[in-house]
Amino acid sequence: MISVFGSKAGKEEIEQVSESINNQWMGMGPKVKEFEEKFSKRLGLRNFLMVDSGSNGLYLAVKLLDLPMGSEIIVPSFTWVSCAQAVILAGHKPVFCDVDINSYNITEKTVANSITDKTKAIMVVHYAGLPVEMDSIKQFGLPIIEDAAHAVDSYYKGKACGSIGDVGVYSFDAIKNLAVGEGGGVTAQKSELIERARVLRYCGIGKSGFETSTQGKKRWWEYDIKEVFIKMNPSDILAGIGLAQLEKLDALQAYRKKIWDIYQNTFKDCDWIKTPCEASDGDKHSYFTYCIRIRKKRDELAKYLFEKGIYTTVRYHPLHMNKIYHSNVKLPNCEILNEEALNIPLHPNLSESDVEKIVDEIKSFKKYL
Numbered sequence: 001m002i003s004v005f006g007s008k009a010g011k012e013e014i015e016q017v018s019e020s021i022n023n024q025w026m027g028m029g030p031k032v033k034e035f036e037e038k039f040s041k042r043l044g045l046r047n048f049l050m051v052d053s054g055s056n057g058l059y060l061a062v063k064l065l066d067l068p069m070g071s072e073i074i075v076p077s078f079t080w081v082s083c084a085q086a087v088i089l090a091g092h093k094p095v096f097c098d099v100d101i102n103s104y105n106i107t108e109k110t111v112a113n114s115i116t117d118k119t120k121a122i123m124v125v126h127y128a129g130l131p132v133e134m135d136s137i138k139q140f141g142l143p144i145i146e147d148a149a150h151a152v153d154s155y156y157k158g159k160a161c162g163s164i165g166d167v168g169v170y171s172f173d174a175i176k177n178l179a180v181g182e183g184g185g186v187t188a189q190k191s192e193l194i195e196r197a198r199v200l201r202y203c204g205i206g207k208s209g210f211e212t213s214t215q216g217k218k219r220w221w222e223y224d225i226k227e228v229f230i231k232m233n234p235s236d237i238l239a240g241i242g243l244a245q246l247e248k249l250d251a252l253q254a255y256r257k258k259i260w261d262i263y264q265n266t267f268k269d270c271d272w273i274k275t276p277c278e279a280s281d282g283d284k285h286s287y288f289t290y291c292i293r294i295r296k297k298r299d300e301l302a303k304y305l306f307e308k309g310i311y312t313t314v315r316y317h318p319l320h321m322n323k324i325y326h327s328n329v330k331l332p333n334c335e336i337l338n339e340e341a342l343n344i345p346l347h348p349n350l351s352e353s354d355v356e357k358i359v360d361e362i363k364s365f366k367k368y369l
Contacts, residue, residue, distance in 0.1 A: 002310045002354050005289070006347035007179035008252060009241065016240030031236035035243050036185075042246065043152075043160040045187045047194035050239060051201060051232040054149045054171025054184035058086035060200060060232060061145045061167040061186055062121075064193045067092060071120035073145070076106045077318040077334045079125045083147060084319050087123070095119065096320040098331040103277045104128065104291065104341075108136035110333075115140065126151035126161050129177070129286025130277055134164045145169070149184075150288035152177045153253050157282055162187055172242060175347070177256070177286055178249055180241040183234055204229040252348045256287040259346050259355055263290055266359050272296065272369055273362075274340075289315060290346040298340055301365050305344075308361045315343045 020026055032050050040048040051057045062073070069091045075083050077096040087094040097114035100107045104127040111122060122140065124132050125147040134156050137144060144165030148154065151161035152170055162168030172183035188194050199206035204227040212220040245252075267273045274293035279285040294301055302312050318334040320327040345358055 002345050002350070002358065003347070004311045004313050004343055004345045005175035006345075006349040007175060008348040009179070009245070012244035012247065013241045016244050017237055020236045020240050025236050027235050028233045029236045031239040031243065032234050035239040035246070038243065038246055039185065040187075042249075043163065045160065045163050046189070047191050048185055048187045049194050049197050049201065050234040050242075051184045051186060052234050052238075053182050053232075054169055054173060054176075055082035055086065056230075056232045057169040057171070057184035057186045058082050058145070058147065059089055060197055061169050062086050062090040062092065063200070063229075064167055064186075064188065064197060065121055065143050065145070067120045067143075070118075072116060072118040073121045073123055074106075074111055074114050074119060075123045075319070076110075076125050076127075077320040077331050078104055078127065078316055078337055079147070079319065080149070080316055081319065081322075083123055083125065084325060092120075093118075094319070094325065096318075096325070096327055096329055096331065096334075098333045099127070099337075101333040101336060103130055104337065105130060105132045106137070107133060108139070111137060111140065114329075121145060123147060124165060125149075126154055126286075128276065128291060129154045129161075129288045130279055131156035131161055131283045131285075138164075143167075149176065151286050153249065153284065154279075154286040155284040161286075163189075166190075167193065172238070172245075177253065177288055178242065178245045180238040180245065183238040183242065199226050200229040201232045203231050253287070255348045256346060257285075259350060260285075260287045260290060262355055262359065263344070263346070266363070267292065270363065270366070272366060287346065289343050291315065291341050291343045293337070293340040294342055295340055296369055298342055300368065301362070302342055304365055304368070305358075305361055308357075310345065310358055310361060312345070313343050314338070314341050 071092045072095045073087045075094040078099045084094040098110040121143040123145045129150045146165030146168040148162030149171035154161040168187045170185040172180040205223045
């Protein structure tokens with residue numbers, strides 16, 4: 001089965017992991033610090049902290065804003081469940097907004113329709129790595145949580161996505177553009193927020209006993225708990241894989257773009273397929289996933305491809321349509337996407353023959369329309 005998402009790792013990642021194991025340093029250590037420094041340098045981030053997952057990074061980001069309990073936070077409905085879960089776990093209410101039918105991103109208009117007197121923040125998601133029009137979102141004057149899980153190599157007007165809002169979050173899970181297995185990161189405009197995040201990351205303590213022992217404290221095993229929080233420490237195993245992935249990220253991204261361009265050039269002449277948007281001039285896309293729209297027989301196409309050995313999916317089932325959130329809003333574009341969207345394989349572990357097969361099988365489905 002050709003997978004819809006995937007990553008590509010090899011001997012460089014194995015060497016990094018072996019080094020950590022041989023040094024008996026598998027928890028959070030020097031490789032985490034090195035990854036934080038190199039990732040920050042690549043993206044031009046003022047402050048960056050690695051955590052154990054992008055989902056926990058979202059929860060941490062919401063907590064860092066110190067919003068009044070029960071605040072409303074606008075969240076695009078066409079996104080992963082962690083966005084809503086982070087808001088709820090932090091004691092707030094997600095208010096789901098629609099997305100643009102072409103970009104799959106939130107816009108000034110979709111956000112404006114969802115703002116109330118209780119709105120205290122906006123969560124932005126750069127879907128598939130296509131930058132959101134951030135200037136129009138910033139004009140609302142509300143704190144912005146920027147989910148750049150798909151956008152590790154995306155830029156908006158020359159600035160790295162994730163670095164534009166008040167707090168930005170990255171994901172490095174097993175299928176992301178920079179894949180470490182599980183992992184994430186948080187950045188912020190204000191350095192004091194990252195310093196607080198550093199304390200929170202380790203159960204609200206901040207420093208381990210070993211770190212304290214090197215600073216002259218007599219009883220280094222006695223710790224001062226600053227805040228009540230969960231543990232979000234990443235490991236040197238993850239960070240080592242991340243360091244190897246950083247070194248090859250340009251090559252991985254070039255291959256993603258090559259596949260993207262093949263799809264764009266092939267499907268542009270298929271009048272029954274709506275292809276995804278390109279980035280605006282001056283912006284840069286990350287090509288995390290390729291999401292097409294099929295106005296007729298989307299489900300049948302998915303089943304057809306599955307039977308041909310090609311796995312597809314819909315990213316994402318709109319959050320407002322999940323009963324657990326008790327939402328009664330109608331979001332027409334998200335609901336259209338729920339019926340028409342289909343993510344087809346795009347990742348660096350695809351072979352050229354895989355891509356050729358995907359293209360041929362999709363084109364051959366036209367006879368069933």
